[in-house]
Amino acid sequence: MWTSGWRERVWTDLDRRWDLIVAGGGIAGAGILREAARAGFKALLVEGHDFAAGTSSRSSKMVHGGLRYLSNLQIKLTIESVRERERLLREGRGLIEPLENILASYSGHGQPAWVMGAGLMVYDLLAMKWRHRHHTAEQVRALCPSINPERMAGGYSYFDAQTDDARLVLRVIGEAVRAGATALNYAMVEGLLRDRSGQVHGIQLRDQATGRQKEVRAPVVISATGAWADQLRSHLQRKPRLRPLRGSHLFFPWSKLPLTQSIGFWHPADGRPVFAYPWEGVTLVGTTDVDQGDEVPIDPHLSAGEIAYLMEGVTHAFKPLHLGLSDVQSAMSGVRAVVNTGQADPSKESREFVLWNENGLLTVTGGKLTTFRLMAQKALDAVSSKLPIHSKFSAHERVLDAVNGELAADLAPIARARLLGRYGAQAAGFIQGASADELTPIGASPSLWAELRWAARAEGVVHLEDLLLRRVRVGIITPDGGLPLMERIRSIAQPELGWDDQRWQAEVSSYSKLWRECYSVGK
Helix, strand or coil, rough: CCCHHHHHHHHHHHCCCCCCEEEECHHHHHHHHHHHHCCCEEEEECCCCCCCCHHHCCCCEEEECCCHHHHHHHHHHHHHHHHHHHHHHHHHHCCCEEEEEEEEECCCCCCCHHHHHHHHHHHHHHCCCCCCCCCCCCHHHHHCCCCCCEEEEEEEEEEEEEHHHEEEHHHHHHHHHCCCEEEECCEEEEEEEEECCCCEEEEEEECCCCCCCEEEEECCCEEEEEEHHHHHHHHHHCCCCEEEEEEEEEECCCCCCCCCCEEEEEECCCCCCCEEECCCCEEEECCEEECCCCCCCCCCCCCHHHHHHHHHHHHHHHHHHHHCCHHCCCCEEEEEEEECCCCHHEEEEEECCCEEEEEEEEEEECHHHHHHHHHHHHHHHHCCHHHCCCCCCCCCCCCCCCCCCCCCCCCCHHHEEEEEEHHHHHHHHHHHCHHHCCCCCCCCCCCCCHHHHHHHHHCCCHHHHHHHHCCCCCHHHHHHHHHHHHHHHHHHHHHHCCCCCEEEEEEEEHHHHHHHHCCCCCC
């Protein structure tokens, strides 16, 4: 898809007339690009860093219906979320998978059991699927032997879903590109072009890889830059309206924290919900919800307070395992964009998305991973008067393209479904380019060595971090960020990327520094 020389070809073609430009390569921008391509528009997406480099590779990996939003009475958001979750589960098998959740209840702490049961009853009714169940304390301990049994009052189980968020973004962008759209990473919007009346009609673009610049024009410019939306709005002298909130996660080797389903509990310090669940061969624990402040870096990192907070939750919920900071394999922080309404508690801020049309710049921000398609359709509806044709978007149309399930390889059914879900129509080409010894797992993870080759060859990798933190999640799911595996990674990726030894060493050095500063807890 993004094969050798693709960036040169795209930059040469930027002078054409576009119907719309999307700034931001996370899930919101990806969804807009996909819907625009489906409608037949000449659409361009530009991302200042890498695709999914911001919030959309640093989320909690949940495709959920928004159970927590029921407590804030955000009924409409919950209804939309559960319906989109069910659609994604149907269409994205292997990439979006069901996840059983157990909410553990402790006497004198957290929500009473009857409140949990009532909320889950409404949750299932909205999804039109009755799947929650009550469990006694003994049943909860049988389902999760590692859980803290002290003052256990029982719990409830229910179903949501999980995904690899970065891979979901890449699949959606990839399907948009195959439908005729154009997507370019490491292309920073440094200014907005405006006509005599002050209306936005293009962008000033700079290539982060070479420094070259270009003015690109379109009657519609949409900002899907998430937590960075206020930065683009500042070119119009608009005051900030967002409250960036940081959510952080810890990742444990599955052998240290072995779970077969998600375990939810209320944090002993403040009663916030915290979850721990298996993901890609590790166990994820999160999340925090703290103010990031005015500066929003591309690569945020956990504060000492967040690490202590998450570890306090882990040692409380899984007391029999005697886990400590030395057991943490990796960590990750992401910054959410929510509208600042002045709530004292950051968790009380609404997660619903907003649309702002200011001098012709349409900003879409907020929202959640699950509802990206609805965000995209409503954004395009808001600018339909400036587009060459008005397309009506159907709620019944597929979110993800249908995929032929035939693969010419001897794979287990789970591995086959995983590849089809992650790579969609590209899965057949993936298999053709892989050698037999590369169709084996990387360590204890479900990721295959062949995924590194395919990503380096055809997925727009510009830097090593793109390969190891987003295309294949080696930096999270293997010890020490995959640095001990670097020689084999090099043997696969360097020839595909066309980097000489000097470039390779520089990339490894840069990646190592980034990982230790932002993805490690500094044990």
